[in-house]
Amino acid sequence: MSADSPAIALSAGAVVADLEISGAWLVDPAIGREGPGDVIVRDGVVDQVIWLDPGEAGGARPDGVVVAPGLVDLHAHFREPGNEDAETIASGLAAAAHGGFTTVCLMPNTMPPLDEPGVVGRVVAAAAAAASPVGVRAFGCVSAGRAGEQLAALGELADAGVVGFSDDGSPTRSSTVFRSALAYAGAMGLPIVEHAEDLSMTEGAEANEGLVATILGLRGWPAAAEASAVARDLAILGEVVEDVPGARLHLTHLSTRPALDLVRRAKAAGLPVTCDVTPHHLAITDDWIAGARTWAWEPACARSAAPFDPSLRVNPPLRGRDDARACLEALLDGTVDAIATDHAPHTVVDKQVEFGLAANGISGIETALGIVLAAVEAGLLPLARAIEALTAGPARLLGDRLGRRIGLVEGEPADLVAFDRGDRWLVSDEALVSSGRNTPLLGRELPGRVLMTVANGRLAYLAGSRPAGAARRRRGSTSRQPVRAEVPPRRPQRARASAAFPRISAAFPRSQNLLGVELPPAASSGPPASRHRDGSTPGSAVMQPSALMQAWTGIRLRRPNRGHGCTRGLVGRSSSAIRPRLGAPHARRRAPSRA
C-alpha cells in the first residue's frame, strides 16, 4: 500500500486507548443527570466525566451529539443456532453495535432452543468467536422444547449463566408450568419473561383485529388476547409471590392499552412485575399495512405505499393509534420499564411471501434508537426518559447478571454510545448491518446517526465503517473485501466541525496494527498496557472510518503516547493543532464527580 493512499483500518474490538469527547450532551440515567460535558477514556476505562455549566456548554445541545451509556436490549433474536441464514450471533452483534447497543439479551427460541445448558454453551462459544465487545446474555427456555408441558432445566440453565427464562415466540402454554417456573426461577432470583398471548384467540391471526384488518380481510389478533394472557400471568404471580417472595415476572412486547392498564394496576398493588414495549409498537400502526407511512403520533394521511407489505407482519401485531399512544403513556408514567427491540431478522425466503404466510418479526436493533428519537423529536418523550428506558430500565431487570454498571462512571470500563440527533440517516440495504433486512423502514430517514459505540472499553462501532464480519449484501454484492476508505482531504471540510459540534478524538494501541499503513519502526515501540477487564484480545474485524467522520468529528488515530506517531495525512492536521482545543477547556473546569 503506497503512502499516497493510506487506507485506514480500525480493529473492531480494539481497546479504546485514548478517546476524548468534548462538548457533547451527556445523559446519565444512573444519576438522573443530563447536560453538556466531556468524556475522556484512557485505555478502555472512563477516565473523566466532566459536567459543564450551561454557560460553558460551547454549543452542546440536547438535539446535537449525545453521549449516553451503551444501550441494553432485553429482547433480541439472533438465529444461531439453527437459522444462521437469517442472523448469526456475529452479524447480530455487529448490528447491535451499529444500533448503539452494548448488551443484548438473546431469546431462546433457536433450533434447538436453549432449554438445556449445552445449547447455552454453543451460544457462548459463538459469541466468543464473534470477538465483538458487545455483551451477550441469554434467556433460557421456561419449558422443555418450548412445548409448554414440562419445565426446562431451569437450575442448570441458571448455572450456565442465563439471565432469566422465556418461551418467547409463544406464551408458556400450560398455566401450571408457568406457575412452577415463576416459583422455581424466583427462588434463584431470576425473572420469567412472558410473551402474553391467548393462543386460542389468535390462531392464524395476521394483523391487529380492528378496522384495517376488517377492510383488508386479514385475520384478527384481538387486543383481548393480550390482556387475558396478562391477567392470567398476574393472577398466578400474585399467588406465587406469597410463597416465593423472589418471584418476578417481566411481560415483554406489550402492545395494547388494556394489557398496560392491567400492569399499571398490578404495579400499584405492589406485584413484582415489569414490562417492556418495542419501538415499532410505539411508532408504527396497523394502517401501515394498508399503505400509510406516518408515525403513530402524526396526523393520518393518504396511503403512500402498496398495501400488504410483509415486513409489517409481526407478533404481537402492529396496533392502532390508541394502543400506540397507550404504549407511550405507559412509558412516560413508568408502567413500562424498558424499550426492547424484539429484533427478529428473517431471510427473504421467509419474508418476501404472501402477507399471511410471512414469518413474524421486524429486524429492529439498528432502527430502535432512531424510532425512539423520532418520538423525542416530536416532543412526546423526554430524551432522558428515552435513554433511561434503553439503559437503566432494562439493566434493573438483569441486576448483577448484566455484568456492568450503567452510567458514565469514572473508573469503570467505557460502555457508551455517541449519536448525533441532528444527523439523519437513510435506512437502506447498504446501511443495515444485520442479515435481516425485514424492516418496513427501508427508504426512510431516521434521526440520530450513531457515531460510535464503545462496549466494555472496546470499540464496537464507528460511523462510516462496516465491520468486515457483518452481513454481506444478498444481491449486487460488489466486493467481499473490506472497502478501503477514500483518502481524506488534506484540508478536510470543516463546515460541520464548528463549535456546535463536539470533538471526538480517539486513539488505539499501535500493537493492534490498527492502521492500515506501515508506520516507521520508531513509532511502533511500546504497546500500551491494556486495562481491559476481561483481558481479551482484540478482534480482527476491520473497520474503516469515513472521511466525513474524520472531517467533522475530528476523530484522530494516535498512538497512546501522544505527541508523536500521529498518522500523517489521516485527518489532514497535526495533533498539536488539536491539543490546545481539547486542552483548554480541561484547564478551565475541574472537579468531575466521581460517582
Next chain:
Amino acid sequence: MTTPVSERQSPETPVDELIPSVDEAPGSRPVAWPHRHLLDVDALTIDEIETVMRTADAMRQVLARPIPKVPALRGRSVTILFYEASTRTRVSFEVGAKNLSADVVNIAAATSSVAKGESLVDTVRTIEALGADILVIRHPVSGAPYLAASVFGGSVVNGGDGWHAHPTQALLDLYTMRQRLPRGSVAGRKVVILGDVLHSRVARSNVWALTAAGADVWLCGPPTLLRGFDAWARAGAGGRRFTVTSSVVDALRDADVVMALRIQKERMTGGLLPSLREYATRYGLTRERLSLARPDAIVMHPGPMNEGVEIAPAVATGAQSVIADQVANGVAIRMALLYLLAGART
C-alpha cells in the same frame, strides 16, 4: 365524480359511440384506463366503474353474435393462476380471454411447481419469463395479488384473494343489478348482503362498489360473522355509509336486492356458529324471509351455493333469482376488464 353510476348511462344505451370497436386492438384508440392492475375495487373511481360497465355492454353485444369472438387481444397472453378451487371465475376468465382471441394458459397450483414448494414470487417470475402479458390470480391469502403485482411486469388481475377482495365479482354484481333493477340504477336501492360477511371477499368488494354507486347497503348475518364491520360502517367506505345488523328482519324489509353468501363448512370449527342447521333456521334465505323484501326484489348469490343452508332451493331457482345472469355477466365483465387492462396507459 359523485354521481351514481346508474344515473350516468343505462345499459341499453348504444355503446359503439362510447367505446371503440372491440374488433380493434386495445390501445389503438384512446381508452381512458389508467390502471395497470386490477387489485381492488376501492382503487376505482365511479367514472372508471362506469367505463367498465359500458365496456361490458359492448362485450355483451359481442357475446350475442353467432360467433362471439373478436381479435382484440390477439397475440396477447393471459395466464390464469389459481391457488384455490374455482369453477365460474376461472372458466369465465378463460372463456372471456378466448373470446378476445388471447392465448390462454391455465395453471392450477395443485398441478404446478407450487406443489413442490415454489414460492409465489418465483412462480410469477416464471410465468412472466414464459411470456404472459396479463396474470389472473386467485389466492387464499389476503393481499397475495399485491405481491404478484410487485414482481410481475405485465398486468395483474385479482381473481379473489383470501377474505380481502374479489373485484370482478363486485363489478359483475353491480352490472347485474343495473340490468335488472327498474331504471337501471342501484342509487338509493336497498341491497342486502346476507350471510358470512366476515370471511367474504365478495362482501368487502361489494361494499366498495355498491356504496360508490349510491346503493343503500346492508350487511346482515350472525354477530360472530359481522365482527369488525360495525366499526367499518361507522368509519364509512370512502366516506360512504352502510348499515350492519344481525336482525334478518330489519335487513330484508323492503329490500330491492338480496344477496346470500356461502356459509363455508370449515368456518364451523372456530366456534363462530352452533351448527349449519341453526344457521339455516335463523338466517337462511327462505321464501318466507324473502317475502319481507319488495315483491320485485332480485335474489343473487356469488356461488357456489349450499342449497338448503344459506339459500333455499326454491329461492335459488325462483322467479326472482338472477343467479344465472350473474354467471353470464361474469364473462362480459371479465372480457371488459381484460380489454381495458390490455390497452391501459399508465
